[in-house]
Structure formats: C-alpha cells, structure tokens
Amino acid sequence: DPDIMKTLWILFVLLNLDKGYCTKTHDQVLSITPKTQEQVDIVKNVSTQFETVLWQPVSPHFIKEENQVHLFVPANSSTSVKGLLEKNTITYEVLLTKADELMAMQTRDNSTDPRSSSSFYERYHSLEDIYDWINRTIQDSPNTANLILIGSSYEKRPLYALKLSLNNRPNKKAMWIDCGIHAREWIAPAFCLWFVRHALLHYGKNQDITNILDNMDVYILPVMNPDGYLYTWTTDRMWRKNRSISNSSICVGADLNRNFDANWCTVGASHDPCSEIYCGEFPESEPESQAVADFLRSHKDSVQLYFSIHSYSQMLLFPYSCTLDEAENHKDLLEMAKEAVEKIQRYYRNNYKYGAGARTIYLAPGGSDDWAYNLGIKYSFTFELQDRGQYGFLLPPFRISKACNEALTAVKSIALRVIEKT
Numbered sequence: 001d002p003d004i005m006k007t008l009w010i011l012f013v014l015l016n017l018d019k020g021y022c023t024k025t026h027d028q029v030l031s032i033t034p035k036t037q038e039q040v041d042i043v044k045n046v047s048t049q050f051e052t053v054l055w056q057p058v059s060p061h062f063i064k065e066e067n068q069v070h071l072f073v074p075a076n077s078s079t080s081v082k083g084l085l086e087k088n089t090i091t092y093e094v095l096l097t098k099a100d101e102l103m104a105m106q107t108r109d110n111s112t113d114p115r116s117s118s119s120f121y122e123r124y125h126s127l128e129d130i131y132d133w134i135n136r137t138i139q140d141s142p143n144t145a146n147l148i149l150i151g152s153s154y155e156k157r158p159l160y161a162l163k164l165s166l167n168n169r170p171n172k173k174a175m176w177i178d179c180g181i182h183a184r185e186w187i188a189p190a191f192c193l194w195f196v197r198h199a200l201l202h203y204g205k206n207q208d209i210t211n212i213l214d215n216m217d218v219y220i221l222p223v224m225n226p227d228g229y230l231y232t233w234t235t236d237r238m239w240r241k242n243r244s245i246s247n248s249s250i251c252v253g254a255d256l257n258r259n260f261d262a263n264w265c266t267v268g269a270s271h272d273p274c275s276e277i278y279c280g281e282f283p284e285s286e287p288e289s290q291a292v293a294d295f296l297r298s299h300k301d302s303v304q305l306y307f308s309i310h311s312y313s314q315m316l317l318f319p320y321s322c323t324l325d326e327a328e329n330h331k332d333l334l335e336m337a338k339e340a341v342e343k344i345q346r347y348y349r350n351n352y353k354y355g356a357g358a359r360t361i362y363l364a365p366g367g368s369d370d371w372a373y374n375l376g377i378k379y380s381f382t383f384e385l386q387d388r389g390q391y392g393f394l395l396p397p398f399r400i401s402k403a404c405n406e407a408l409t410a411v412k413s414i415a416l417r418v419i420e421k422t
C-alpha cells in the first residue's frame with residue numbers, strides 16, 4: 001500500500017530528525033581533577049585558551065593538584081576540551097550535561113502558568129523586576145520599609161537599599177546585608193528579597209525575627225552590582241565583575257570584592273583588567289564599592305553586623321581574608337559561625353564549612369567583609385550559599401526556597417547573638 005509506505009517514510013524521517021536533535025551538543029560543566037603538576041598546567045591552559053569559564057577556583061592561578069576544578073564548557077568547545085583532557089589522561093566527570101537548558105529554566109517566568117506552585121520568591125528575577133519589587137515593597141509597607149539611594153553604578157543605575165525599621169527606639173543598632181556583589185551568583189539577590197519578605201510577613205509572629213527587628217534596623221542592598229546582573233540576563237550568564245571600562249585594556253569590569261581598602265591588591269587579587277579578580281585601579285575606584293563604603297562609613301556608629309551574600313560552595317566566612325592573621329575577636333566569630341552552621345545542619349540536614357576566609361579558602365584581599373571589619377563593624381561575614389557544585393551558579397528555581405531558608409536561619413542566629421553581646 002503506497003499510503004502506508006508514505007506514512008512509514010514520514011515517521012522514519014521524523015524519528016531521525018528527533019535523533020539529530022537529541023544528539024545536539026550542549027553547554028556542560030566539567031569537574032576536573034588534575035593529579036600532577038603537568039596536568040595542572042594543562043588544565044590552566046585549557047581554562048584560558050578555550051572559550052570556557054572557570055567556576056571554581058575563581059582564577060586559574062589557584063588550580064592545584066588533587067583539587068576539583070569546575071569548568072563551564074560551551075557546546076562549541078566541548079569536543080576540543082574533552083579531547084585534550086582525554087589525550088592527557090586527565091580525569092573529569094560531567095557535572096551538568098545540559099547547562100544551556102538549566103539557564104533557560106532560570107529565566108523562564110512561570111508566573112503566568114496557573115499550575116505553577118512556586119511563588120514570586122521562588123523564582124529568579126530580572127533587574128527591572130527587582131526594581132519594581134523594591135517600589136512595591138516600600139509602597140506596601142510605608143511605615144516599615146524605607147528607600148535609600150546609596151549611589152549609582154558605573155552605568156548610572158541606582159543603587160537602592162531598603163531600610164527596615166519596626167519601631168523608633170532611641171539608639172537602635174543596625175545590621176547590613178548586601179547581595180549580588182558578583183553578577184552570576186543569582187541566589188544572592190533572591191536571598192535579599194527572601195529576607196525582606198520574611199521580615200515583613202513574620203514580624204510579631206516569629207519570635208526570632210521580632211526580637212531582631214525590635215533591637216536592630218536592617219539595611220538591605222538587594223543588587224550591589226546591577227550592571228553586571230543585567231549583563232548576566234542579557235548577554236553572558238557567567239559574568240562576575242562589574243561593567244566598568246578600563247582605559248588601559250579592552251577587558252571590562254573590576255571584581256568589586258577585591259576593590260575595598262583592605263590590603264588592596266596584594267596576593268590573591270590581580271592588577272590585570274582581564275582577570276576575574278581584577279582589583280580595579282585603586283581602592284574604591286568602582287562606584288559600587290565606593291557607595292557601600294561611603295554608606296557604612298557614615299553609619300558605622302549604628303551598624304554592628306555586616307553580611308555579604310555570595311554563592312556557591314556553602315561556607316560561612318569571617319575576617320580575615322586579606323591576611324592569615326587572626327581577627328581580634330576570632331573566638332567570638334568562630335563560635336557564632338559554628339552555632340549558625342549547626343542550626344542549618346539540624347534543621348535542613350545540609351553542611352556548611354566555616355572559618356576565617358584566608359584559612360578556609362584562599363587569601364583574597366580587598367573584600368568588603370574585611371574592610372567593614374577594619375572600619376569597626378566587629379561582626380562581619382561573607383556567606384556562600386548553595387550549592388557545592390552540582391548546579392553551581394545555575395541553581396534551579398526549585399532549590400531557592402531551601403537555600404534561602406538555610407541562610408535565613410544562620411543570619412538570624414548570628415543577629416540574635418550580636419544583640420545579646422552588645
């Protein structure tokens with residue numbers, strides 16, 4: 001029967017089209033473990049010579065024997081990168097097989113899908129949506145949430161902080177939280193929004209947040225690096241730095257967390273504008289870091305507690321990162337971090353490392369936490385949220401809730417301790 005033959009032929013063609021689609025190459029993330037110095041050098045070369053993005057460590061300089069390297073490999077360099085690794089018998093495993101599909105999932109706005117069960121806070125939001133959210137928040141809670149313009153970004157976008165203030169007790173102390181200093185760490189801004197929602201919704205109901213807000217005002221900067229954040233939505237999901245243009249190089253952006261005045265640009269940062277850890281031209285050369293530093297300088301008498309929210313790797317770090325020396329109140333900080341991490345373990349069954357930055361990960365000068373600490377904010381933390389590399393910067397929306405609740409638990413635990421101590 002010619003009709004049946006025709007149908008079969010069409011089916012055959014369709015099946016093969018589908019096969020072709022399935023074998024389409026994808027962006028991937030590889031976990032590579034070099035075993036010898038020679039392999040270390042090869043991995044360093046791969047990460048700089050191909051169109052790849054290092055996820056971990058932050059710069060090729062830190063690649064060491066027996067340490068896992070997480071490398072984002074775009075579809076078009078996949079074959080050559082894997083070929084090179086295999087040729088040199090370097091072991092690797094594929095962490096993410098279809099990173100491109102995860103990226104698409106992260107920007108999909110499922111708010112219009114009536115079957116979707118996730119709330120606004122369980123999705124990632126564009127910069128524009130976050131600005132709208134800030135506006136709505138201050139309008140909906142005019143007595144508790146105030147808008148503060150602390151400065152503007154290199155590309156002249158406003159840097160808005162929210163001040164949550166629940167009563168007018170005199171001489172109230174304060175805590176500061178900034179999110180999104182690094183553009184690609186999307187879970188960080190999501191946490192800032194999560195925290196504000198929790199505070200506004202549960203004040204007077206949840207004992208801990210009530211106690212905290214009765215004793216402290218909270219300043220929250222949801223997106224410290226708006227230019228970079230926008231860029232990760234429009235152009236390059238893996239962008240880390242801000243978007244300032246250098247007059248000596250074609251490379252764009254400085255690492256805002258290497259741009260503060262704390263042993264600025266010593267070992268662990270780079271003067272090379274093309275590096276992911278470029279420290280900028282001079283301390284506070286970048287408008288974003290300068291705005292935060294100016295604000296904290298003018299509020300240092302009230303601000304007692306500082307948090308900077310990052311991802312990924314699940315770590316709760318405190319000063320110093322810019323030197324191997326111990327902070328003067330190291331024992332206090334260690335104890336507070338330990339308690340916070342133990343609560344996360346108890347409530348959420350998830351492990352976080354904790355300790356002084358330089359000894360827990362690497363020397364990294366010019367960070368906001370060390371700078372704030374030296375300014376006199378004696379409780380200063382950098383929080384690296386989920387995960388440990390399974391999804392890395394591409395943490396899917398369904399994981400936002402747990403990641404944020406873990407961080408919230410730790411932030412509250414530490415804030416309560418600070419209130420007790422002061």
Ligand code: ARG
Nearest residue numbers: 257321357364367368370382
């Ligand atoms: N991953 C963060 C970074 O590289 C860690 C920051 C720790 N603190 C610091 N001051 N370096 O920026």
Ligand code: ZN
Nearest residue numbers: 182185310311
């Ligand atoms: Zn970061």
